[in-house]
Amino acid sequence: MTDGKQRVIFLVDDDRKLRRLVAKFLRDQGFAVQEFQDGSEVVAAVQEDEPAAVILDIMLPGENGLSILRRIRNDSAVPVIMLTAKGDDEDRITGLELGADDYLPKPFNPRELLARINAVLRRSVPPVRPEAGAAADDLTVSCWVLHRKRRSIAVGKEEVELSATEYRLLEALMMHPGMVLSRDELLNYARGKDFGPFDRSIDVHISKLRVKTELLSGGKRCIKTIWGSGYMFEVGA
Structure with a gap:
């Protein structure tokens, strides 16, 4: 070391x-x-x-x-x-x-x-660490519950695990429900760095998130694409 x-x-x-x-x-x-x-x-x-x-x-x-x-x-x-x-x-x-x-x-x-x-x-920007005890708090938006400690998303008794990047993306979206977040804002939050204009990794992770969340919601989409602007977590989804 x-x-x-x-x-x-x-x-x-x-x-x-x-x-x-x-x-x-x-x-x-x-x-x-x-x-x-x-x-x-x-x-x-x-x-x-x-x-x-x-x-x-x-x-x-x-x-x-x-x-x-x-x-x-x-x-x-x-x-x-x-x-x-x-x-x-x-x-x-x-x-x-x-x-x-x-x-x-x-x-x-x-x-x-x-x-x-x-x-x-x-x-690179070091990730912001939550205050002591904050990681144990669940984030709830409508019927969705983001379990910070387990790094998973749940609806009722159904729960799906998330990768580290998926978790941070979804956390950003759920902390700003009904608000459009640009690709750059999401990437900076989720990965702690800026990216060039040709980086498409955000779309790959959003696509994976949609598959997982739609499994919980019976096909209903909670992450909405706002063309030319970014993504939004739909409050009523």
Whole structure:
């Protein structure tokens, strides 16, 4: 473990030579670096001790980087920079849709990687922690009950668990019932950072939320899209 002042970077790449070179460069810049040669352990490591950022290669043996990113995003908003050796846009777009913060094609200059790391860290805002005891309070809007301690949504006796990002999105919407929240406002609240105009991860998470909430409401939609503006939690839903 490093001291509290040193930011930790998780570096996931099966190219041992490249990984060691990048790790040394980042350590010289004041970061602590934990290296992974594949994705078999990084998801659990992120959950146990969330780093400042994750540098994640797409082309990995076994489970690929996009699949690993998807699993990371189920529970964590940690900044993720994807590395790709491919020249087309498909992996980049898919990565952004899944919630990647940036990408860098190989080969790359380590100084550019450092600049991108610093950029995503500047955009990162530590999440606001509730006051002591506040997390145990349920948030109720109409027939909907958001269980903060269990991180779930319920209607009557029916209850569905939420991922960390889904929970924060729904909490933001339910704390402002009947009010339209823009995509940027929701992303800042749910993930603690700003995003570029082409990031579509908000739509992916809203879609998943709708599936879960409609299971509880018999198909009735409580999250309304306000075209060109954002999303709203319908008070009477």
